[in-house]
Amino acid sequence: MSYYIDTFPGRKITLNGVSHLYFGGTSYLGLQTDSDFQKLFISNIKKYGTNYGASRKSNIRLSVFDEAETYLAKIVGSEACITLSSGYLAGQFLAQVLNTKEHQFFYAPNTHSALYQSKIKSYTTFASLNIAVREHLESSTSIPVVFLDSIDFSGCNYPDFEALKILPLEDIILVVDDSHGLGIVGKNGGGVYSILAKLKIKELIVCGSLGKGFGIQAGAVFGTKERIRFLTDTPFFGGASPAIPAAMATLVEADVIYELKRKRLQRNMDLFYGNLKKRKTFHFMKGHPAYTFSNVQLTEYLEANRIIVTSFPYPDENAPLMSRIVLSASHKKKDIEHVLHCINILP
Known part of the structure; x- marks a missing residue:
């Protein structure tokens, strides 16, 4: 059932006049309703304005974008980074730029729609994906581009990426x-880039939303200096309005x-997992x-x-149907204990 509400869904929401605990959404750190975070954001809106519609290629440029991208690249562990106005746009940006005769697209199971540029279907298993990629390498000179979600909620990828390792990653x-990883998993919320960078991949490019983990409306792309420089020089990047500078600051x-x-x-994760008796009811990933x-x-x-x-x-x-219980930093101990009690008393 769908409900319409008039305020941000924090740890509680009111439906038909009745207060409910909310264990959903993607506000993993609960930043959107945090008073300190809001004060900081508001102060930056007063400095930079509510929106900035100019091209990043304009003759007048705000330094805060370069500062934010340097900051993000350092956290994530990539050589360079560029930001865009949303994570979905970041995915579409990469799919469009890479959609050339020199590349052949392959989609891993459960890949998000943000990465699709054509009507190619995802493979249902990594075994079938592996066969298809290897057959392509034997019959074509175009480079395989494999798209996947780091956290696909099946537990297949993050944190170990065992299924991914069967692919000819060096090619x-x-x-x-x-x-769903940026800002949440990895050292200092750096996501999965550093984990995947240890594998022998021909080229690694990571993209995603900054809204779920960092609480701001923006997207980002991480990769080598050469790749990021190439992306920055495209008409797509030059023609798109950037994320608002207040968010970057x-x-x-x-x-x-x-x-x-x-x-x-x-x-909160330790409390929930440590006291959850019906673990087999759920699919989950350690640290998420x-x-x-x-x-x-x-x-x-x-x-x-x-x-x-x-x-x-x-x-x-x-x-x-996608159903999940989502823990947040905004949940209190009594919230976690209540949902645990309700689950644990089930037969």
Whole structure:
């Protein structure tokens, strides 16, 4: 069932006049309703304005973009970075730029729609993907480009990427959407780039949203200096409006807040996982706060106990139902204990 609300869904939401705990969405650090984060953002809006519609190639350029990109590249562990107005745009940017005769696209299981440029279907298993990529290498000179989500909620990729390792990585360009990892997993919220960089990949490019982990409306692409320079020189990048500079400034200045929120999130994850008796009911990844399940009755049961979770067909109405319990840094101990009690007493 869908509900319309009039305020941001934080740790609580009100439905039909009744207060419910909210364990859904993607506000993993709870930044959007954090007063300190809001104050910092508002102060930067006063400095930089509410929007900036000029091209990054304009003769007048704001230095905060370069500062934010240097900051992000350092955290993630890449040579360079560029930012855009959204994570979806970052994925589409890469798919469009790489869609040439020199490349052949392959999509891993559960790849997000942000990375699709054509009607190519994703492979249902990594085994079939591996066969297809190797057959292509034997019969063509074009470079395979493999797209995948770092965190696809099946537990297949992050944190070990064991299935990915069967591919001939030394011969492919790997494009990874790390929207659900950036700001959350990895050292200092750096995501999966440093993990994947240890593999012998021909070229690694990571993209994603900065909204889920860092709490700002923006996207980013990470890669080598050569690749980022090439992307920066495209008409796509020059013609698109950037993320708002107030968001970029907030990203750079919110280090202490991010660190505090990640610690609180880890505390909540430890509490939930350590006391969850029905672990086999869920698919989850170590170090990530989302617990996916397929039991529709569980969603209904939790709602009857005034707990709302994420549950809807994604990314369109023809897709399978996606249900998950999502922990946030904004949840209090009593919130976690309540949802645990409701789950653990089930037969």
